[in-house]
Amino acid sequence: MDGDELEAGAPPDPPPAPPEDVLGWHNLRYVIHRGDRRRERTILSGTSGIARPGRLLGVLGPSGSGKTSLMTVLAGKLRPAADGRRKGRGRRHATDGLVGDVTFGGEPFHEGPHPASERVPLSYIEQDPRFFSNLTVRETLTLDANLHGGDASDVDDVVRRLGLAACADTLVGGDTGGKEVRGISGGERRRLAIACETLSLRCSSRVAAPEKADATIGGAGARKAAGGVILADEPTTGLDAHAADKIVEKLAETAREERAVVVAVLHQPRSAIFQKLDDLLLLAAGGRVAYCGPASGALAHFEKIDPSYHCPTHHNPAEFLIDLVAINCDGGEGAEAADVARVDAICHAWASTGECAAHESVPIGVRSNGGGDSPGGDSPGGDSPGGDSPGAGTVAAGGSLPRQQPGPLRQFALLAGRAWRQTRREAWVRVTQLVASAALAAAFGVCNFKVGYGPKSVKQRAAVLMQACINTSMLAICRSLNGFPRERATVSREMRRKRGGYTAGPYFFSKLLVETPVDMIAPVVFGAVVGPMVGLRREGRGWFLATLALQTAASSTLGTSVGALSPSAEMALAIGPCVMVLCIMLGDETGAFAEVPDGLAPLANASLIKWGFRGCLCSEFEGLKFDPLGDDRAKKDAAKTAAKTAAKTAKAAIVARAKKKMDGPCPRTGEDVLEDMGLPLRGGAARAAKAQCVVALANAALTYLVLRFRGA
Ligand SMILES: Nc1ncnc2c1ncn2[C@@H]1O[C@H](COP(=O)(O)OP(=O)(O)OP(=O)(O)O)[C@@H](O)[C@H]1O
Structure with missing residues (x-):
């Protein structure tokens, strides 16, 4: 079109057709080197394929063929790095390398300044999805819906569709820091995971326009945006045939109804499950592709390669296909060589197809309708539920915004509600803590009953105070070390969500606000029993209890910061007690545990035991009168x-x-004792309390920063 035409008001070129929302992976190569090149291991070798919206793609292959590795790459957990080194969490190896591209709608999915995954909802369903154990199925979904800006009608809908109505009011169960809570079954758990992802897609895909805000997907006033991507790693493993069947059925339904790209790794699916797959990716060892296309065309494709590759009638096609690309290492050298030759021939046959070439090219023909590139004449574009309208399924410019995502304050309120429910339903933990604390206090009281005011009572009082301090800290740190790292897996999944996720602040501060006061009860009970039994100074008991309460807060935050910095719950549990013993050594003002060298004295200021113990000592000895003959x-x-x-x-x-x-x-007064210890004679308890607050805030800030910048 020349300038004259433009001036004459000729219509401009029509905008390019929106790219189809196809997830593609092109020439993925993932090699692991163990120390030197001779010990190189190829996990994925030129793996290419596509997954289409509205269709369920099943990934099959023999064990070790790279199915999970591929899913990890698709999920962006493992990304190609410019220098060929592995990025992301997990173990790093000196020369690990991943190259290749993952695209969505023809754009980079994870890489670049504006990756498609920023606007397209991406869900990863793990083999063992984790939830908060003390919430019911409905409460779990309601919180998810609220975090996405959805409402009760969305929850009712997914509960019905995923067949969760019967267990909607049952606790999810599992272990998130307390005892193992009996809850829903394994199959229901996986369906709950799918329900959460369905809810997420549904709420995320809503058009943000206010007049359409209450329209549901598929209803009037709404249109489907990019349906999103759901990746499910072995969602049927460990389930009985019926439950596995149901899971795959629900995944296929979700793909169709939400127009989502759904990719699921399946282990030895039975025939009924295979029939439910829309598409199939068959991998051989080393991530080599044996087939990628409509599941209904797979058997014909292999028969075309060699008529002997015919699946006998009444034979499970999934098992037949997996056997076809499996290499049996136990059958002797000859048998193994024959298997290798067969698998090579099958992979070469696929590599020579036009479909394979199309999948390898970057970006592949995803900008077209893509209906003609399927093997076996089965046109995925034609029968894709999403393919009925060219406009449907396109991503709105800049991405379709979800309806009214809650802000940080609303997130805080929602998460505080969850923390409260979780805490309230763990009443047995609190009762156990209370009984244990009261019993321990009674034991202390009996052994140090009414210590009096003689010279010996100085040591006895100091010992009781130190023990109270250590007991309080241990209780609080063990509790947070046990609870926090365990719920990290769930929280991390929720926080990573592009839509319906929440930030570190609302999560951490709501948890702190709800749990810390409850955690303070047991130490305060301990102090309230010990004080009168031992005969601690009556006027100082208020400060004594307050110091124990603050000690709980400081120790809890220390536990959360150790938990946040540790890569796993086990490591947190290994490190936490060591940190606490260090605090005890550095914080012992009496020198009974250790003489802190002068050089380490500044470090002692970070010890929460130092400030807790000092607060207790000052509250006890300030104003105390001794009687040498008393x-x-x-x-x-x-x-x-x-x-x-x-x-x-x-x-x-x-x-x-x-x-x-x-x-x-014998000292005459408590001030003599404080002076001997080098502690302030007046207002020492208040100053120690301030220092405890500083330690608690510093630990809270450290935890927040770790969660904020490294994620849960
Ligand atoms: N980080 C790693 N270090 C060493 N080997 C690895 C690593 N990741 C994957 N592998 C190896 O790569 C191969 C493929 O692993 P992957 O878990 O992807 O296979 P899979 O097809 O999912 O297996 P399965 O069906 O048994 O779960 C395996 O042999 C595995 O041992």
Whole structure:
């Protein structure tokens, strides 16, 4: 078109046809080197293929053929790096290399400044999906819907569609930090995972226009945006045939109804499951592609390669196909060579097809309708539910925004509600803590009953206070080390969601706000029992209890920061107690555990035990009066005996002997004790409380930053 035509008002070129929402992977090559090149292992070798919207693609192949590795790459957990090194979480190897492209709608899916995965909802259903154990199925889905800006009608709909109505009010169960809670079955769990992803796709795909805000997918006033991508890694493993069948049925339905690209790795699916697959990707060892196209055309394709590759009637086609590309290493050299030759021939046959060439090219023909590139004459574009309207399934410019995603405050409120439910339903943990704390306090009280005000009571008081401090800290740190890292897997999945996810702040601070006050109850009960039994100074008991409560907060946040920094729950549990012992060593003001060298003294300021113990000491000894001949228990007994058996002079002699037995000279006041320890004589408890708050805030800030920048 020349300039004259433009000036004459000729219509401009029509905009290019929107790219079809096809997920493609092109020439993926993933090699692992173990130390040197001779120990190179090829996991994926030139793996290419496509998955179409509205269709369920089943990934089959013998064990070790690279199915999970491929899913990891598609999910973006493993990405090609410019220098060929492996990126992302997990173990790193010196020369690990992944090259190739993953595209969606012809655009890079994970790479580049604006990857398609930023606007296309992407879900990864793990083999063992994790949820909060003390929430019911409905509560889990409702929270998900609310985080996506959806409502109860969305929840009701997915509950019905995924067949979860019967267990909607059952606890999900499992272990997220407490005891193993009995809950829904394995199959229901997987269906719940699919329900969550369906909900996510549905809410995310809504058109943001206010007048259409309440339209549901497929209903008036709404149109389907990019249906999203669901990747399911072995969703049927460990389930009985019927439950596995149901899962695949639901995945296929989700693909159709949400117009999503659904890719599922399946292990030895039975015939009924194979029939439910729309498309099939068959991998041989090393991630080599033996077939990628409509499942209905697979058997014909192999028969075309060699008529002997004919699947006998009544034979499970999935098993037949997997056997066809499996290499039997136990059958002797000859048999193995024959298997290798057969698999080579099959993979070469696929590599020479036009479909394979189309899948390999980047970007592949995804911008066209793509209906003609399927083998076996079966046209995926033709029968794709999403293919009925050219406009349907296109991604709105800039992505279709979901309806009213909740802001941080709303997220905070929703997550605080969940934390509260989880905490409330773990009442048995709290009751156990309370009983254990009260029993421990009683034991302490009996062993140090009414220590009195004699010289010996100085050590006894200090010992009780130190033990109270350590007990409080251990209780709190164990609780958060046990709970926090375990729920990280669930939280990490939720936080990573592009839509309906939440940020570190609302999650962490809602958890802190709900759990910490509840965690404070047991130590306060401990202090309330120990104080009167031991005979701690009555006026100082308020500060004593407050110090224990703050100690709980500081220790909980220390536990969460260790949990956030540790890669796994097991490592957190290994590191946490060591950190606590270090805190005890550095924080012991009496020098009973260790003499901290001067060089390490600044480090001691980070010890929460130091401030907790100091707070307890100051609250106890400030204003305390001692009596060298007073009501020390030993002396009392001695004096009583003396009164009965001897005259006044004899009594004096006994008292003198008792005094001699005591440890050193008796201080006159608590301030003498504080002075000896180098502690402030006035207001020490308040200053220690401030320092405890600083330690707690520093740990909370560290946890927040780790969650914020590294994710849960
Ligand atoms: N990080 C790694 N280091 C070493 N080997 C690896 C690594 N990742 C994958 N492999 C190897 O690559 C091969 C493919 O692994 P992958 O888990 O993808 O296979 P799979 O087809 O999913 O197997 P299965 O069906 O048994 O689950 C396996 O032999 C595995 O041992």
